[in-house]
Amino acid sequence: MRRFATLIVAGLLLSTLAQGSAGAPASTVRVGAVIPLTGRFAGGGAQVKAGYEIAVEDINARGGVRVGDQRLPLELTILDDESDPTKTVSRLEALAGQGVVVFLGGFGSDLHAAAAAVAEKNKIPYCGVAFALHAIHQQGFKYLFSPFVKSPDIAIGIYRFLNASVPADQRPRRVAIFSERTDWGRELQRLWTTRSTEYGYQVVQSDEYTVGTRDFSDIILRAKAAGADAVFSVPTPPDGLALVRQMKELDFTPKVILMIRAADAVSWNQALGKDGDYVLLAPGWHHAFNFPGVAELNVKHQQRFGRPADVITGPSYACVQIVADAVERAGKLDPLAIRDAMAATNLQTVEGPVRFRPDGTGIVPFVLVQWQNGTQQLVWPKELGAVPFQYPARPWRER
Amino acid sequence: MILLQNAIFGLLIGGLYGLGAVGLSLVFGVLRMLNVSHGELIMLGGYASFWLFTLWRVDPFLSMLVAGPALFLIGGLLYRILFRHFIHFPEDQKIKNSILIGSGLALVLQTLAILAWGADERAVTPVYAGRVIPLGPVVIPLSRMGALLVAFLVLGGLHLFLTRTRRGTAIRATSQDEMAAALMGIPVNTVFFTAFALGSALAGVAGALLSVSDAISPAIGLSWTLKALIVIVLGGMGNIFGTFVAGLFLGVAESVSGFLFGNVYREVVGLVVFLLVLSLRPQGLFARS
Numbered sequence: 157m158r159r160f161a162t163l164i165v166a167g168l169l170l171s172t173l174a175q176g177s178a179g180a181p182a183s184t185v186r187v188g189a190v191i192p193l194t195g196r197f198a199g200g201g202a203q204v205k206a207g208y209e210i211a212v213e214d215i216n217a218r219g220g221v222r223v224g225d226q227r228l229p230l231e232l233t234i235l236d237d238e239s240d241p242t243k244t245v246s247r248l249e250a251l252a253g254q255g256v257v258v259f260l261g262g263f264g265s266d267l268h269a270a271a272a273a274v275a276e277k278n279k280i281p282y283c284g285v286a287f288a289l290h291a292i293h294q295q296g297f298k299y300l301f302s303p304f305v306k307s308p309d310i311a312i313g314i315y316r317f318l319n320a321s322v323p324a325d326q327r328p329r330r331v332a333i334f335s336e337r338t339d340w341g342r343e344l345q346r347l348w349t350t351r352s353t354e355y356g357y358q359v360v361q362s363d364e365y366t367v368g369t370r371d372f373s374d375i376i377l378r379a380k381a382a383g384a385d386a387v388f389s390v391p392t393p394p395d396g397l398a399l400v401r402q403m404k405e406l407d408f409t410p411k412v413i414l415m416i417r418a419a420d421a422v423s424w425n426q427a428l429g430k431d432g433d434y435v436l437l438a439p440g441w442h443h444a445f446n447f448p449g450v451a452e453l454n455v456k457h458q459q460r461f462g463r464p465a466d467v468i469t470g471p472s473y474a475c476v477q478i479v480a481d482a483v484e485r486a487g488k489l490d491p492l493a494i495r496d497a498m499a500a501t502n503l504q505t506v507e508g509p510v511r512f513r514p515d516g517t518g519i520v521p522f523v524l525v526q527w528q529n530g531t532q533q534l535v536w537p538k539e540l541g542a543v544p545f546q547y548p549a550r551p552w553r554e555r
Numbered sequence: 556m557i558l559l560q561n562a563i564f565g566l567l568i569g570g571l572y573g574l575g576a577v578g579l580s581l582v583f584g585v586l587r588m589l590n591v592s593h594g595e596l597i598m599l600g601g602y603a604s605f606w607l608f609t610l611w612r613v614d615p616f617l618s619m620l621v622a623g624p625a626l627f628l629i630g631g632l633l634y635r636i637l638f639r640h641f642i643h644f645p646e647d648q649k650i651k652n653s654i655l656i657g658s659g660l661a662l663v664l665q666t667l668a669i670l671a672w673g674a675d676e677r678a679v680t681p682v683y684a685g686r687v688i689p690l691g692p693v694v695i696p697l698s699r700m701g702a703l704l705v706a707f708l709v710l711g712g713l714h715l716f717l718t719r720t721r722r723g724t725a726i727r728a729t730s731q732d733e734m735a736a737a738l739m740g741i742p743v744n745t746v747f748f749t750a751f752a753l754g755s756a757l758a759g760v761a762g763a764l765l766s767v768s769d770a771i772s773p774a775i776g777l778s779w780t781l782k783a784l785i786v787i788v789l790g791g792m793g794n795i796f797g798t799f800v801a802g803l804f805l806g807v808a809e810s811v812s813g814f815l816f817g818n819v820y821r822e823v824v825g826l827v828v829f830l831l832v833l834s835l836r837p838q839g840l841f842a843r844s
Contacts, residue, residue, distance in 0.1 A: 194665060195774045198674025239774070337819050365818040368778060370769065373564040374814045377557045393676040394770035401678075401768065404685035405696040406560070423675035426609075427770065431685065552685060 184231035188251030189260035195239025199421040200263035207472025241270035265289035265340040281495040285471035303518030311347035313522035315355035332361040332384035386412040404552040411548030434549035439467035442534040474505035569806020570703035573799035576783035578757030584793025585750035591657035594776030595664035600762020601771035619763035630755020668773035676770040791839025
């Protein structure tokens with residue numbers, strides 16, 4: 157009986173403390189991020205984490221964020237979802253329970269798809285990069301914002317790039333699509349196919365595969381037999397490595413190899429050496445951008461990791477810039493007010509000027525990067541400092 | 556032609572499935588424990604190969620001579636610290652405990668690997684990577700062919716060890732009847748230690764060999780453990796020869812089904828075969844009874 161009474165007293169005391177903390181004025185701007193730091197997307201997740209952390213450090217070093225008449229530091233809590241969408245959901249719910257006013261997203265379309273619904277349910281604004289799945293933005297979500305290029309822009313962007321960069325008589329007009337059987341893989345498969353003819357291309361082979369496949373020989377040989385001279389795909393990093401290795405073994409060298417996502421990680425070149433060259437990726441950013449803040453970001457990244465900022469680190473940094481700007485314009489730590497301010501964003505960031513469409517997609521440049529001699533080089537758009545596109549890809553045996 | 560090429564790729568992948576599963580099968584056959592962190596031991600073997608190649612350009616086929624003994628020691632240590640305490644429990648209790656401890660160990664090893672080496676995918680690309688042996692209308696990748704041959708050699712060596720040495724005979728005797736083996740004077744605790752460490756060493760060799768064809772990352776363990784479990788059920792729990800043949804069978808079945816039904820059905824067909832065998836012949840395809 158005495159133990160029971162003690163428990164009741166302890167419970168009452170704790171509830172009083174909790175009420176007191178809820179009523180006290182906030183001393184920080186609490187931001188919660190759920191990122192894949194382990195599992196299949198851990199490599200990309202590390203880039204996202206670096207972008208968030210450096211941005212928070214920079215903003216706090218300048219005195220934090222102005223909220224009404226006071227300046228508050230950003231307080232970032234990062235949780236690992238292990239590249240598992242079910243854990244993305246539970247981690248975000250946990251953060252919502254801790255009183256964060258903004259969510260920051262992780263890496264990979266399926267994780268973001270799971271996260272967006274949690275943000276909507278809790279009515280907490282969500283800023284995410286490193287996902288191009290457009291379908292998420294067509295579900296009427298009001299709290300989802302993504303300053304990152306989406307599938308419709310990627311689909312036409314690659315065709316426009318090829319038409320602008322390769323003489324008409326040398327273009328790789330016969331396209332094979334190696335489509336990952338995921339929402340994003342299928343979305344791009346459909347868009348690449350439907351938009352091909354208007355730009356003068358023909359999809360001669362389109363095959364699906366599941367994530368984690370170890371043998372791609374059937375789809376590679378079909379593409380080779382169909383005479384494909386361009387391959388478009390969105391593989392995970394391990395699938396991308398296997399694809400390149402098996403394309404080499406089967407002596408299939410298309411003139412253009414687009415591997416969005418797999419080739420984003422800096423370990424691509426370490427893993428494949430010269431075989432990783434010529435591959436194109438569409439990461440949404442490059443450290444050669446000359447927007448304000450990029451040079452400083454590169455210096456900090458160089459100090460921390462020994463190289464300029466990675467391709468996903470830039471958009472992640474921009475996400476924090478957007479959130480900080482929205483909190484300042486909202487003038488209070490109210491998620492709805494911050495959401496409305498984010499929707500009205502018109503901000504110069506490290507990925508250029510960012511505004512949002514009504515569906516939450518960012519109006520941002522389409523960027524293509526190519527692995528050239530072991531480094532990622534910006535090859536599109538030209539006005540942002542692109543170097544020449546190396547075309548066609550040199551046959552594997554001659555590298 | 557595509558079908559034949561598929562079958563060859565499937566056979567080469569199946570060799571790795573088999574070798575990856577043999578160590579797990581050995582441990583289960585002798586200790587009646589299911590070490591579900593076996594895939595993480597494969598991952599460690601892969602990293603051994605990666606770092607030896609990256610730092611000193613050691614060929615992955617030589618790296619396995621380091622990875623195997625290193626994982627033997629690590630496996631022995633893990634057995635001493637984590638698994639030996641319940642070695643004399645009833646069989647069902649041993650299996651449950653080993654699954655629980657193995658699951659925790661897998662998470663620990665994966666996290667340690669991320670902290671030590673980062674989460675990025677790694678691969679070993681020696682100068683002969685991508686070279687092939689043309690054979691009429693098809694090609695055989697040189698490095699993967701080498702891996703299959705080494706897998707055969709390792710399996711042959713294991714067979715000789717188990718059948719021609721006193722220690723191997725002791726392992727077989729203990730796997731058949733622990734009590735009788737103990738009464739015959741066989742030091743069963745040493746046998747358990749040796750079998751667990753040997754199973755781990757086989758995982759290390761498999762990891763070094765797969766580094767020439769697959770990506771290495773801290774996260775690969777689970778997929779290899781699951782594949783190994785399918786293979787040892789197909790081959791017969793604890794049946795080492797059957798396990799290896801089942802690996803080859805599964806690799807070919809997956810690849811050929813990819814050609815016949817589409818690449819997305821590869822894994823499905825493998826799992827359907829697994830369920831059929833589990834239902835119709837639960838002792839495995841290659842068990843005598």
